[in-house]
Amino acid sequence: MPCGRREVDLCTMILEDHFGPTVARVGQMCLREKLTLGGVIVAMQRVKGGEEKIPPKKVRRALSVLEQHNLLTIGLDSAYRATYETNPDAVQMMMTFPRACLTAKKLYGSAAEAICEELASKGRLSCSEAIRRVRERLELPAAELKQKFCWLAESQFLVRCPPIESKCRGTPVYAAVWEKFAMPDEIAEMPDTTEEEAAKQAACSMEEDIKPDINLLKASRKRKAPIAEVKKEETKKKADPDASVLWQINISRFRRYVRDEIVLEQVCGRMRSNDETGNSEKSAQNVEMALRALLKVAELKSPNPDSNQTPPITLMDVVRAAKEAEMTITKQDLDWAFALIVDDSRGIVRKAGDSGGGLFVLDFDKALLLAVDSHVDSLIREQIDSKAVRIRRLIRARGYLEEETIDKTVMMSAKQTRDLLYSMLEENYVCVKPIGRTNDFAPARTIGLYYVDQPQTVRTLIESTCMMLRNIIVRRLQLEKDSKHLLERQLKMVNIMNGIDASQNIDEEEKRQQKAEVEDMYMPADVRRDLEIFQKNLSLLHTSEIEIEKVLFTFRAYLKSVTTLRFQPPQ
Incomplete structure (x- = not known):
């Protein structure tokens, strides 16, 4: 590629x-x-x-x-x-894994987050292996983890890897059609208690059976210890029944979730900024709940998850979805919220009819276009000037314009307008098309018409965003390398303090005294100050990576929507 x-x-x-x-x-x-x-x-x-x-x-x-x-x-x-x-797209999708794990935690809890983390770290795993690894971390019953895994598969956050049908000269040939989200019929049998809990139970039962006879004590230990080891070895050697069914994270599903969040930001953010009534908080909540219910219905009814817009959705379907999701909103509030959204969403949600309480269409392309416009305007305002934003909006709204027409419309001097246009031309925010008054295209008889090529601007911004993201990763890795000794000191201090807390031979006052001495030894004032600065800078870099990755996703989703719309066959 x-x-x-x-x-x-x-x-x-x-x-x-x-x-x-x-x-x-x-x-x-x-x-x-x-x-x-x-x-x-x-x-x-x-x-x-x-x-x-x-x-x-x-x-x-x-x-x-x-x-x-x-x-x-x-x-x-x-x-x-x-x-x-x-595959460069698959490599860049790895930056979406933290956001995907956070989304799984919001929807299904910490167990679902741990399952996604295991699949992200190992690439692909079977259902039994993923549950076994999560149990070692969280010590949860297998039935609960299997239920969480089923929920993730049903909601298409996890997808099965395609099975290999044959191999041609060492090259795998994957199946064209397979059950992408069907759970395997059988998984490995696991007891409800983990190995650590079973060992604790065995130790407690052993203590209860202890007698003064030393021989009996030795016999009980010799009798119970090998049983646990044999069972552990048997579970390791026995192959899982679903070992051939591998699962991976369905990043495209998480990306659709991020796209829905962009729609919410574009609509709800504008509602909050434009709402001048006293009930701004309540109205914003109603608008957000109405949009979430609409997106839920669109997810169920849309035949193509990557479609540019949803099919017409009735208000009754939205009311039913809100009731199933246990949203505290009535039909009258939904009707009022959709009237407000249609009037003030700048075309993201439009009304397509009156049947069923009203037909509404959600346009994802419009939401992505507005998100890209806001990012581009912010960049122009930061790099050049706020007046350049006004000039670009004029050119984008009116089309091909001469320099004199731009001067008169924006009411600025010719020199200032020319400087701003040339600055935007250098950064590829606007383009110029030469038009010759005669066939020879002589410079004296040639004029330039300014226009905005949004896809070309976005392609340029993708290149600069990739460079920015790479520089942030390099800076973070270098910061972690330079501050490695601080992390090692902190880890040693934490391990020693944990050992002091676990000691049963000293009282609480002596524990506090020893911990204070260890803290003074490993973390003096200057070292603690350096560690706080490092943690603050590292957190800032991580946050920057997440935000820039989201902006990069917005740019790529916009280009994909433009390409899909351009090559879409006529109706």
Whole structure:
């Protein structure tokens, strides 16, 4: 898949952040071109700029890591040899994993979040293996974890990996049709108690059975300890019945959820800013609940989840969805909220009829367009001037305009208008089209018409956003490397304090005294101040990554919607 240099640099930094420099170098080479295994091995032997050679064993391991995390596309070349290519979209989707885990936690609780975290860290797992790993962390019953897994599959937040039908010269051929969200018929049998709880129960029963006879004590220990070990070894050796059914995170489903959040931000944010009545908080809540109910119905009724707009939805369907979701809103409030939304949503929600209490259509393309416009206006206001925003809005609304017409309309001097236009032209915020008064296109008889090419502007901004995101990741990694000694000191201090808390031979007063001494030893005032500065800067960088990734998603979703609309067949 072709991608630009900025995108390649960003994907390389993401791979290095998650898997280390070896996998990053192999992934970068496969990002640039399709290569066979021999081609990748030979490319890793060519060193430059102080790089080290990567042996063939590590190259194979790096390719296995990329394939395990669904980042590799395997194909055949003209000589029927297996070729490897890194998927840049899948690599950039890895930055969405924290947002996806947070969404799962909001909807289904911490157990669902832990399941998504395991799948994100391992790439793909079977249902039994994912439940087993989560149980080791949270010590929850298997039935509850299986229920959470079922909910995630039913809501399409998890998707089954396509099964392999055959292999052609070492290249897997995946099935074209398979059950993407069906749970396996059987999973591994797991007791309701975890291994630690079972060990505690065994220890308690052992203490109850203790007698003064030492031989009996030894016999009981010899009798009970091997049973637990044998059971543990049997569960490890026994293959799970669903070992061949692998699951992965359905990032496209989470991205649709982020798209819905963008719609809510565009509508509800404008409602809050324009509402001058005394009941602004109540009206904003009613508008948000009405939109969420509308999005819920659209999710169920829309045949294509990536469609540009929803089919007409009746008010009665929205009322029914709000009642099923247990929203505290009446039909009269919904009717009033939709009247307000249609009047003030700038075309995001429009009324298409009066049957069923009213027919409403939600336009996702309009919401993405308004979100992109707000980002572009903010950038122009920060880089150039607020007057440049006014000029660009005029050109976008009126189309092709001459420089003199722009001067008269915005009521600014010719020099100031020319400077702002040239500044926006350099940043690709506006474009110019030369029009010749005669056929020879002589400079004296040629005029320039200014216009706005929004898709071209967004493509330029995607390149700069990728560069910005890469720089933030580099800065964060360097900050973590420079402050590694602070984290090590903090970890040692926490471990010692935990040991003091677990000690039963000293009283509470002595524990507090010892903990204060340890804290003074490992965390003096200057070290604590440096640690607080590091944590603050690290939190700021993490927040910047999340926000910029969301902006990048908005830009890419807009370009995708424009391309889909442009090549859509006529009705």
